Amino acid sequence: MRKFKEFIVEKLILICGIASIFFVILIFLFLLKEGLAVFKTVSLFKFLLGKNWYPISEPPQLGILPLILGSLLVTLGAAIISIPIGVGCAVYIAEVAPTQTKEILKAGIELLAAIPSVVLGFIGMVTLVPLVKNVFHLPTGLTALSGSIMLAFMAMPTIVSIAEDALYSVPKSYKEGAFALGATRWQTIHRVMLPAASSGILAAVMLGVGRGIGETMAVMMITGNAAVIPHSILAPVRTLTATIAAEMGEAVVGSEHYFALFAIGIVLFVISFAVNVTADLFLHKRQ
Amino acid sequence: MVKFEIHNLNIWFGSVHAIKQVNMEIQSNEILSVIGPASSGKTTFLRALNRLNDLNTNYKMTGALELEREDICAVDIEVLRRKIGMVFALPLPLPLSVFDNVAYGARMHGERNKRLLGQRVEDALRQAYLWEEVKDRLNESAFKLSGGQQQRLCIARTLAVGPEVMLFDEPCSGLDPISTAKVEDAMLKLKEKYTIVLVTNNVKQAARVADRTAFFLTGELIEIDKTDKIFTAPKDRRTDGYIRGKFG
Amino acid sequence: MKRNSYRTQMIAFFFLFLAMLLIVVPVGLIIVIIVQKGLPAINWQFLSDIPRQGMRAGGIFPAIVGTVYLVMGAIIFALPIGLLAAIYLSEYSKDNMLTRLIRLAIVNLAGVPSVVYGLFGLALFVVFFKFGASILSGSLTLGIMILPIIITTSREALESVPYSFREVSLSLGASKWQTIRHIVLPNAIPGILTGTILGLGRAAGETAPILFTVAAFYLPQLPSSIFDQAMALPYHLYIISTQVPNVDAKVRYGTAFVLLTLVLFMNLVAVIIRYKFRKKKKW
Numbered sequence: 001m002r003k004f005k006e007f008i009v010e011k012l013i014l015i016c017g018i019a020s021i022f023f024v025i026l027i028f029l030f031l032l033k034e035g036l037a038v039f040k041t042v043s044l045f046k047f048l049l050g051k052n053w054y055p056i057s058e059p060p061q062l063g064i065l066p067l068i069l070g071s072l073l074v075t076l077g078a079a080i081i082s083i084p085i086g087v088g089c090a091v092y093i094a095e096v097a098p099t100q101t102k103e104i105l106k107a108g109i110e111l112l113a114a115i116p117s118v119v120l121g122f123i124g125m126v127t128l129v130p131l132v133k134n135v136f137h138l139p140t141g142l143t144a145l146s147g148s149i150m151l152a153f154m155a156m157p158t159i160v161s162i163a164e165d166a167l168y169s170v171p172k173s174y175k176e177g178a179f180a181l182g183a184t185r186w187q188t189i190h191r192v193m194l195p196a197a198s199s200g201i202l203a204a205v206m207l208g209v210g211r212g213i214g215e216t217m218a219v220m221m222i223t224g225n226a227a228v229i230p231h232s233i234l235a236p237v238r239t240l241t242a243t244i245a246a247e248m249g250e251a252v253v254g255s256e257h258y259f260a261l262f263a264i265g266i267v268l269f270v271i272s273f274a275v276n277v278t279a280d281l282f283l284h285k286r287q
Numbered sequence: 288m289v290k291f292e293i294h295n296l297n298i299w300f301g302s303v304h305a306i307k308q309v310n311m312e313i314q315s316n317e318i319l320s321v322i323g324p325a326s327s328g329k330t331t332f333l334r335a336l337n338r339l340n341d342l343n344t345n346y347k348m349t350g351a352l353e354l355e356r357e358d359i360c361a362v363d364i365e366v367l368r369r370k371i372g373m374v375f376a377l378p379l380p381l382p383l384s385v386f387d388n389v390a391y392g393a394r395m396h397g398e399r400n401k402r403l404l405g406q407r408v409e410d411a412l413r414q415a416y417l418w419e420e421v422k423d424r425l426n427e428s429a430f431k432l433s434g435g436q437q438q439r440l441c442i443a444r445t446l447a448v449g450p451e452v453m454l455f456d457e458p459c460s461g462l463d464p465i466s467t468a469k470v471e472d473a474m475l476k477l478k479e480k481y482t483i484v485l486v487t488n489n490v491k492q493a494a495r496v497a498d499r500t501a502f503f504l505t506g507e508l509i510e511i512d513k514t515d516k517i518f519t520a521p522k523d524r525r526t527d528g529y530i531r532g533k534f535g
Numbered sequence: 536m537k538r539n540s541y542r543t544q545m546i547a548f549f550f551l552f553l554a555m556l557l558i559v560v561p562v563g564l565i566i567v568i569i570v571q572k573g574l575p576a577i578n579w580q581f582l583s584d585i586p587r588q589g590m591r592a593g594g595i596f597p598a599i600v601g602t603v604y605l606v607m608g609a610i611i612f613a614l615p616i617g618l619l620a621a622i623y624l625s626e627y628s629k630d631n632m633l634t635r636l637i638r639l640a641i642v643n644l645a646g647v648p649s650v651v652y653g654l655f656g657l658a659l660f661v662v663f664f665k666f667g668a669s670i671l672s673g674s675l676t677l678g679i680m681i682l683p684i685i686i687t688t689s690r691e692a693l694e695s696v697p698y699s700f701r702e703v704s705l706s707l708g709a710s711k712w713q714t715i716r717h718i719v720l721p722n723a724i725p726g727i728l729t730g731t732i733l734g735l736g737r738a739a740g741e742t743a744p745i746l747f748t749v750a751a752f753y754l755p756q757l758p759s760s761i762f763d764q765a766m767a768l769p770y771h772l773y774i775i776s777t778q779v780p781n782v783d784a785k786v787r788y789g790t791a792f793v794l795l796t797l798v799l800f801m802n803l804v805a806v807i808i809r810y811k812f813r814k815k816k817k818w
Contacts, residue, residue: 002397006712010627016616017623018633020640020686023679027647030658088554096548097555105559107806112562114802116740117649118769119791122776123565126784156558186544207646214648216743217769221777241650241743248654248747253662265654269647276646280639339706344629369708379699382722392707395717441703448707 031269035262038062047263053227055247055257062260064267066229070144070237071213073230074223077148078155079209085152086159086208087201093160094167095189106161113157121221124150129222136234142224144237150222151212159208162283166200167193203282210275214268216241240264288315290452290482291336295350298331298506300343305331307506309350313452318474318483320497320514322490324529328506329486333454336484337371338364354452369396372445376457378437380429385421388429388440392448411447415439416473435466442473453477455485459492471496490530494518502526566795573792576785582793585755590775591782595790600757601670601765602739602797605749608674608761609681609738614731617685621727624686625693626715645683649743652680656748671761673749680744681734688733692726693719725812729805736801740794742769752778768794 038047042062050063093105128149133141170193178188194201224236225246238246244261251257291313298306306328313319321329334340335352338359352359359367369392381388389408390398398404408425412418417439421432429440438458445453455474459467474483474496487493493500494514501511502523510523521527584594620637628634656676666672696719704714751764752774758765772790775782 002710006710009712013619013623013627016619017628017637019616019620020637020644020682023682024640024643024647026659027651027655027679030655030663031651034654034658034662085554085557088551089558092548092551092555096551105555108559108562110802111566111799112558114736114740114798115562115565116742116769116794116798118740118742118773119569119795120565122772122787122791123568125776127568153558153561160558184540184544186547187540190547210646214646214651216648216650217773221773241648244650244654245743245746248657262654262658265651268651272646272648272651273643276643277639280642337706339702342702342705365708365710368706373706375699375703375706377699379703381700381703381718391704391717392709395704395707395709395713444707 028269031262031265035259035264035266038256038259038263041256042260047260048267051229053243055251055260060256060260062256064240064243064260064264066227067238067240067243067264068267069229070223070227071239071241073144073233073237074147074151074219074239075209075212077144077233078151078212079205081148081152082155082159082208082212083205086156087163087205089156090160090163090167090201090204091189091194094164095185095193106164109157109160112153113161117154117215117217118221120150120154121218124218124222132234138234140224140236142222142236144223144230144233144235147219147223147237147239148233150218151215154215154218155208155212158211159204162204162207163197163201166197166204169200170196199282203279206275206279206282210272210279213275214241214272216245220245240268244268289313290315290355292353292356293350294353296332296335296352297349298328298335298340299345299347300331301345305506306335309508311501311508311511313482313484314499315482316478316480317498318478318485318496320485320487320493320500321503322487322493322500322529323503325488326505327503329503330456331506332503333373333456333484333486336452336454337368337373339368339373369448370450371452371454372448372450373454374438374441374445374456374458377461378434378441380432380437380440383429384426385429385432385440386425389444389447391444396448407447408443411443412440414446414473414477415443416469416476417443433466435462435469438462438466438470439473442470442477446477450481452482452484455483455487457486457488460488467492490532502529504529569788569792569795572784573788573790573795576789577792581789586753586771587755590753590771590779591786595768595771595793597754597757598766598768598771598790599793601749601751601767602769604670604758604761604765605673605677605745605767606735606738608670609677610731610735612675612678613682613685613734617682617730617734618689618727620682620686621689621693622715622720625690626711626719641683641686644679645687647680649680649741650746652676652744653746653748655679656744661748667762668747668749668751668764669762670749670758670765673745673765673767674761676744676748677738677741680741681738684734684737685730688730689723689727692723692730695726696722725808729809729812732801732805732808736798736805739801740769740798742767742773745770768797 047062047064049065051065052061052063053066054061093102097105124146128146129141132143132146174192174196175188178192219239220242225238225242226236227238230237244264248261251261289312293309293311296306296309321332323329340346381391386408389411390404393404393407409418412421417436420436432440459470477483485497497514499511500514500517502509504525510521510526517526518530581594583596585597586595587593656672660666660672660675661668700718701714704718745767749765750770751766754764754766772794775787775790
């Protein structure tokens with residue numbers, strides 16, 4: 001009797017063990033199920049590279065190039081801001097900060113990771129957006145730049161913590177060897193520690209910036225949501241994620257618009273899949 | 288009477304050949320000590336007897352291991368391990384109270400009766416010479432006992448399951464001489480009822496307690512004989528060398 | 536030469552310090568601003584009343600209740616699955632292709648954008664299973680989203696239980712499941728709890744997955760069953776910040792304050808549990 005019970009429990013454990021695989025496949029399948037239908041009316045080429053996103057005009061124009069460019073612009077901006085600051089902060093915490101402050105700083109970074117994206121979006125609206133507007137004398141502060149700054153900020157916890165881990169796991173002997181040769185702490189850091197931790201840091205950057213592409217609420221609240229091909233980082237843009245979040249509420253289930261939004265979901269899923277798998281490879285190389 | 292029969296035992300961990308072609312017998316109610324230098328395969332041999340090596344994923348075994356003429360690989364593994372108890376090198380109390388540690392095995396085998404459990408725990412603790420020291424501390428965490436007490440607790444815990452064979456894997460390696468003496472006393476007393484296999488790094492300990500002694504070297508059984516014979520007139524030069532402390 | 540390299544070091548360290556400040560100071564500012572402007576909005580009426588005048592006044596009680604329901608539902612779904620999956624990975628899995636695939640799946644599940652979870656929840660639960668926009672749909676969506684957090688932290692907790700305990704238990708004739716049930720699990724509970732609470736915090740703060748699966752724009756009564764729509768704090772904050780004009784700033788800050796407090800409180804609890812557990816570890 002006990003044996004039978006244990007047999008059942010162990011089978012249940014196995015089933016739950018593979019549940020993650022099941023869910024990933026399920027997510028992809030349902031995105032495909034709802035999203036592929038859009039390609040009956042628009043070709044993949046036209047969908048990805050079409051310059052106009054007018055989903056509710058008659059007939060609808062479903063080109064997501066402006067959205068892709070919007071996402072890329074915001075994310076690129078975020079990468080430019082977040083990589084030096086994030087990696088710098090990781091180096092500071094791992095190598096420079098005194099032990100007591102180290103823990104406090106780490107807690108501060110963890111705190112940032114815990115703040116809900118919608119709260120950051122709200123704070124961005126009331127602080128960052130007016131700031132950008134006034135500094136650049138713009139008609140509106142809801143711009144790609146605001147989004148980039150906020151996104152950079154949101155990518156920090158990922159970048160800092162993974163990069164710090166990577167630096168931490170460099171063998172102590174490397175550092176001791178460099179010191180023994182008379183190198184200063186800074187020389188040790190940039191000649192020995194950074195190269196040794198490079199693949200981990202690269203993974204940190206990829207994951208941090210990759211999360212950026214998928215970030216929705218904060219970006220939607222402060223980038224202005226204009227679905228046109230952006231000409232400047234100081235103009236309003238609309239990202240892939242924001243498009244889904246903003247429009248799905250109004251799209252009729254089963255309409256072209258609905259299918260198109262799911263197709264955008266497929267694009268996002270594929271991007272995040274690629275980023276995560278690649279980053280994982282880099283992280284594994286390190287071990 | 289023969290308790291264990293071991294025929295052509297070979298053990299591999301991956302590509303490492305840990306035990307090579309061992310043939311021997313273990314008698315009932317004897318203390319058999321297994322000596323040898325580090326990585327001579329003595330612990331692997333011991334862990335083969337209650338199939339604890341099975342936990343290792345790249346473990347492979349050939350040959351026959353028979354407990355009272357029954358192949359141990361054919362027996363239900365939980366029943367086998369109840370018959371063959373094990374005391375580990377370091378005192379390893381479970382993170383439970385003293386009482387719950389000793390009662391653990393019996394409980395897992397379905398004993399629910401409080402009175403019987405209490406009796407079992409007391410008997411086991413008495414046999415391990417621990418009862419007097421802990422009878423007022425049964426509900427304390429086992430980690431609060433001293434190292435020597437913890438090791439005797441582990442012996443009691445194994446006894447409470449009702450084994451026939453007791454395997455000791457260097458049981459005194461972490462203990463001071465006084466605690467060691469207490470554990471050895473317990474073992475000498477226990478052999479009246481149980482068959483004992485003692486793996487030890489301490490050659491003197493083997494001389495003190497063992498009826499017979501087996502000498503392992505790099506996975507091979509070099510020689511097995513009465514303890515006094517091994518220590519006074521070993522057949523093999525290598526046994527002599529090890530006992531005299533020339534290597535190991 | 537030597538002096539020169541020390542000057543370089545000073546400059547470099549200054550910039551590293553600056554980088555750190557650029558992250559830490561804004562975090563501090565955000566907290567200060569929300570507390571400073573949100574705290575005055577908090578009173579019993581704000582917490583216990585329904586929204587009034589098109590959400591421009593009144594309270595946020597239905598949103599709090601909705602979030603609590605959603606989070607509870609998510610955890611009821613995700614905890615058993617996540618815990619059993621963690622047990623599989625820590626106790627049963629071998630170093631083979633399947634395990635690598637599972638690990639990869641978890642990494643990806645953790646990386647899927649939250650809005651894609653929203654799409655998935657919409658397609659599977661709302662449309663395909665016909666649960667409609669409801670607490671049930673939202674809870675399940677959030678549940679799948681927090682699964683990776685629960686699996687990863689629980690697995691770490693299980694693996695931190697010393698291997699020797701398992702050997703001892705098995706050597707006493709206990710079965711594998713008995714060993715897990717009586718030795719491994721009880722000693723991993725603090726870690727599992729930490730992971731669960733972190734998952735709760737994450738679920739409470741997410742907006743995108745509930746946009747199309749639960750959220751009611753304005754629903755001045757409490758949900759009566761799991762098939763009802765509900766308001767939720769993060770979605771409410773989103774709406775009153777972007778969709779409803781002329782909302783009193785106090786209401787916005789107050790809502791942000793409540794949401795932030797809720798999420799940070801859960802994180803704090805998780806940190807405290809982890810800290811206490813480390814201190815009293817017996818082995």
